[in-house]
Amino acid sequence: MDFIHLFRSFLKEQIEYDENSIISMMKEFNICFQYLTSVVPSPQPPLEYGRYRIAKTEILEAILTNYPPHVETPIHDHGRSIGFTYVVQGCLLNRFYQFQADSKLIIDHVEEVHTGEFIFHKKGMIHATYNPVEENLITLNVYAPPQQDTKIYSI
Numbered sequence: 001m002d003f004i005h006l007f008r009s010f011l012k013e014q015i016e017y018d019e020n021s022i023i024s025m026m027k028e029f030n031i032c033f034q035y036l037t038s039v040v041p042s043p044q045p046p047l048e049y050g051r052y053r054i055a056k057t058e059i060l061e062a063i064l065t066n067y068p069p070h071v072e073t074p075i076h077d078h079g080r081s082i083g084f085t086y087v088v089q090g091c092l093l094n095r096f097y098q099f100q101a102d103s104k105l106i107i108d109h110v111e112e113v114h115t116g117e118f119i120f121h122k123k124g125m126i127h128a129t130y131n132p133v134e135e136n137l138i139t140l141n142v143y144a145p146p147q148q149d150t151k152i153y154s155i
């Protein structure tokens with residue numbers, strides 16, 4: 001069984017989706033780029049980045065993304081889901097946004113994450129993912145429950 005099939009089976013066995021269980025689940029799997037090269041998605045217009053859903057269950061969904069150099073997602077939330085993003089390769093600049101008292105959306109803080117590191121998205125947070133370097137950024141994302149009613153924001 002290849003890595004993706006094994007990983008997909010593993011995801012389908014998961015019955016918990018809090019922050020700690022997702023982190024320990026992802027650490028249990030040693031995600032290396034070499035295991036994922038066969039399924040790294042190419043960008044599909046209108047998106048500037050590639051997106052490949054590895055698995056979706058009632059509990060969670062796992063999506064592999066591929067951002068070419070200097071591509072940024074729209075500012076968005078994840079609906080009612082929590083999210084976990086593992087950097088398989090590259091550098092990820094995560095811009096977190098927050099509403100001010102006058103309802104204006106502004107950058108709250110920025111986090112930079114590199115190969116082998118991860119970032120956690122709490123329920124309700126608003127962010128944009130940016131690839132700031134010349135190398136493609138490959139990330140593995142787990143959302144729990146599967147994303148629904150996500151919103152795009154403009155400033």
Ligand SMILES: [Fe+2]
Pocket residue numbers: 076077078127129
């Ligand atoms: Fe996101």
